[in-house]
Amino acid sequence: MKTTFQLAKGLTEDNIRQIWQRKKEPQWMLEFRLQALKIFYKLPLPKWGPNLSQINFEDFSYYQEVTTTPPRSWEDIPTEIKATYEQLGLPEAEQRFLAGIATQAESQILYKSLRRQLQKRGVIFLSIGEGLKKHPQLFRHYFASVIPPTDNKLAALNSAAWSGGSFVYVPPGVKISQPIQAYFLINIPSVGQFERTLIIVDEGAELNYIEGCSAPLYHQSSLHAGVVEVIVKAGAKMRYTTIQNWSKNVYNLTTQRAKVYQNATMEWIDGNVGSRITMKYPCCLLVGKGAKGYVLSLSLASRGQYHDTGTKIFHLAANTSSRVISKSISLEGGRSSYRGLVYTSPQAVNSKSSVSCDTLILDPQSRSDTYPTMQIKNPKSLIRHEATVSVLDEKKLTYLMSRGLSRTEAEGLLVTSFATPVTQQIPLEYASELNKLIKLEMEASIG
Amino acid sequence: MSKKNLLELENINLTFKKKKILEGVSLSLVKGKSYVLMGPNGSGKSSLAKVIMGYSSYQPKKGAKIIFQDQEITGLDIDKRARLGIFLSSQSPPDFDGIRVTDLLQTALADKKSYLQIRKEVEKLSQELQLDPTLIKKPLNQAASGGERKKLELLQAAILDPTFLILDEIDTGVDVDALKTISQFIKRHFFKADKTLFLITHYQRILEYLTPGQVLVMKAGRIIKSGNSSLAKLIDKKGYRWI
Numbered sequence A: 001m002k003t004t005f006q007l008a009k010g011l012t013e014d015n016i017r018q019i020w021q022r023k024k025e026p027q028w029m030l031e032f033r034l035q036a037l038k039i040f041y042k043l044p045l046p047k048w049g050p051n052l053s054q055i056n057f058e059d060f061s062y063y064q065e066v067t068t069t070p071p072r073s074w075e076d077i078p079t080e081i082k083a084t085y086e087q088l089g090l091p092e093a094e095q096r097f098l099a100g101i102a103t104q105a106e107s108q109i110l111y112k113s114l115r116r117q118l119q120k121r122g123v124i125f126l127s128i129g130e131g132l133k134k135h136p137q138l139f140r141h142y143f144a145s146v147i148p149p150t151d152n153k154l155a156a157l158n159s160a161a162w163s164g165g166s167f168v169y170v171p172p173g174v175k176i177s178q179p180i181q182a183y184f185l186i187n188i189p190s191v192g193q194f195e196r197t198l199i200i201v202d203e204g205a206e207l208n209y210i211e212g213c214s215a216p217l218y219h220q221s222s223l224h225a226g227v228v229e230v231i232v233k234a235g236a237k238m239r240y241t242t243i244q245n246w247s248k249n250v251y252n253l254t255t256q257r258a259k260v261y262q263n264a265t266m267e268w269i270d271g272n273v274g275s276r277i278t279m280k281y282p283c284c285l286l287v288g289k290g291a292k293g294y295v296l297s298l299s300l301a302s303r304g305q306y307h308d309t310g311t312k313i314f315h316l317a318a319n320t321s322s323r324v325i326s327k328s329i330s331l332e333g334g335r336s337s338y339r340g341l342v343y344t345s346p347q348a349v350n351s352k353s354s355v356s357c358d359t360l361i362l363d364p365q366s367r368s369d370t371y372p373t374m375q376i377k378n379p380k381s382l383i384r385h386e387a388t389v390s391v392l393d394e395k396k397l398t399y400l401m402s403r404g405l406s407r408t409e410a411e412g413l414l415v416t417s418f419a420t421p422v423t424q425q426i427p428l429e430y431a432s433e434l435n436k437l438i439k440l441e442m443e444a445s446i447g
Numbered sequence B: 001m002s003k004k005n006l007l008e009l010e011n012i013n014l015t016f017k018k019k020k021i022l023e024g025v026s027l028s029l030v031k032g033k034s035y036v037l038m039g040p041n042g043s044g045k046s047s048l049a050k051v052i053m054g055y056s057s058y059q060p061k062k063g064a065k066i067i068f069q070d071q072e073i074t075g076l077d078i079d080k081r082a083r084l085g086i087f088l089s090s091q092s093p094p095d096f097d098g099i100r101v102t103d104l105l106q107t108a109l110a111d112k113k114s115y116l117q118i119r120k121e122v123e124k125l126s127q128e129l130q131l132d133p134t135l136i137k138k139p140l141n142q143a144a145s146g147g148e149r150k151k152l153e154l155l156q157a158a159i160l161d162p163t164f165l166i167l168d169e170i171d172t173g174v175d176v177d178a179l180k181t182i183s184q185f186i187k188r189h190f191f192k193a194d195k196t197l198f199l200i201t202h203y204q205r206i207l208e209y210l211t212p213g214q215v216l217v218m219k220a221g222r223i224i225k226s227g228n229s230s231l232a233k234l235i236d237k238k239g240y241r242w243i
């Protein structure tokens, strides 16, 4: 991609105004952005987990425009990333696409045929910018309704500077069984560092949405602060899968939250492999009676990486239930923490929640911590929390090696099997890529 | 040019915390023959098997020598020995979560067979072994009974196709019908001129199906007697004390 416009560095009112101008957005969005900028400056950085004080927010350019012809050539992609693409066995078209050098035509053809199919059923699947232009009322009604700029400093940053991302609306009763892949949109016209996703699944509808991929995303800029808002109306079902493998210079600070109405179900499936620091806590607001929240997450933190991830579940109505399964793997001095919150309000009678966190630590230099918080305002709810920490079982390793597996192969097999509860929930091609990636990461750690 | 001996053990001594487990064991095994090793509980049979297989915590003391197919393997890692064709069916294999027998075999045979090929073979062999067909789809040994575990060990052996097969109490905890199935399976797959079988057992019963070429008796870390199949019958009747 070739950058045709780059905003001057820094988070100033003038810069934010320029983003708004260049994107030709309505007046209310300017007010929203400027308000968010004020909030950004007021709010403190998160006081927990990784130290973010090294980030100099004034040192980034918050908006670029790019052409989709690929002047960046294959030769410009770091060899480390190319090697991983090859080891993952990705077809060349996909490699080029991921590296950001695919042609417009390549991705547009795929995207257009998908969009046509969805349109027939009344489904809106657009880039978020187009969503705002083509469906202004729907957009304004839901935008920032789940994650307001006041939520946290990084959500405020995103609210001020956002560009890119997707907008999806599924009308009542429409069930989309085939997973919808987001990466068609994200690459048009640019990979966003401050993208926003807004998804509305109307009553009784179903959507399965997949974002990201297990190949490393090449990124020149090292700050990623996304916002994902999901609204799941009564009786609807939504599954949002993220498989993220940012390159290892990236700070990935993303806010994801779903509002789940009566008897609706929200499932977050979240795999974090790359990045330098990830802070991410997929959240479910169970606001309707009988709403269900389900979070399945996997984190792999290797050398120089720190993942502070977890989930937040708010039981705000009767008979709501939630289930959290978190799996984290630390190796080569990597660090991962699970930070979770389960809250039950006084109204949330007969609510049920069960949380299990399993951690695998591959060597003594690595570290893993669990910080569960429970705020129970309702005695008539059932909350369960389990945590396990394990190392690789020497007996099992020896057994596998006695069948001819090398130590690395045996370790790889044990580690991927630890991740199975997550990988078996995602589409096969993602699962096998994720497994290969885990093995690659482990081979790299000994080699 | 290759000698007839498949395996030579010379002067194997093994101690755990000063306790002598194996004491000066020397042994020559001939290619294509079948052996039975018997002996009281705690006499060192499983330990000897693990020394041969190369378990890292079962390294014999200095002065030991293990030669397999004319190649010295003393000190060689367990996975390398497996790749040379040694297989030990464990007396108590661990349970796995998330690893199916096909996953294990696929990794072990990555350069030799495709996953589909392996799955086909596994299905066929599990029928032969009269294993519940859902079992091979589950993680290895998870919720498997004692007898099922033994069958899963044999299934792996049949696919990995070793030249030297050590079966440690493959007949323990196995019902009458299963014993017959297992014995027939062993006969069909491993009673062959190019394979050598080393059976560790407490019972004469399995030997009614599989007549051994030689019976060895171990006591207190030494091999103290050797004979033909009638020795096993004698032990079955009279125990070990008379030896």
Ligand SMILES: Nc1ncnc2c1ncn2[C@@H]1O[C@H](COP(=O)(O)OP(=O)(O)OP(=O)(O)O)[C@@H](O)[C@H]1O
Binding pocket: B016, B021, B039, B040, B041, B042, B043, B044, B045, B046, B047, B048, B057, B091
């Ligand atoms: N890893 C170990 N650490 C310490 N002691 C061990 C270990 N393995 C075996 N032993 C000891 O060595 C001795 C021989 O054990 P081994 O398992 O070889 O006996 P065995 O002949 O196979 O007995 P069984 O017929 O009961 O299976 C026993 O006293 C046992 O406690």
Ligand SMILES: [Mg+2]
Binding pocket: B045, B046, B047, B091, B168
């Ligand atoms: Mg034993």
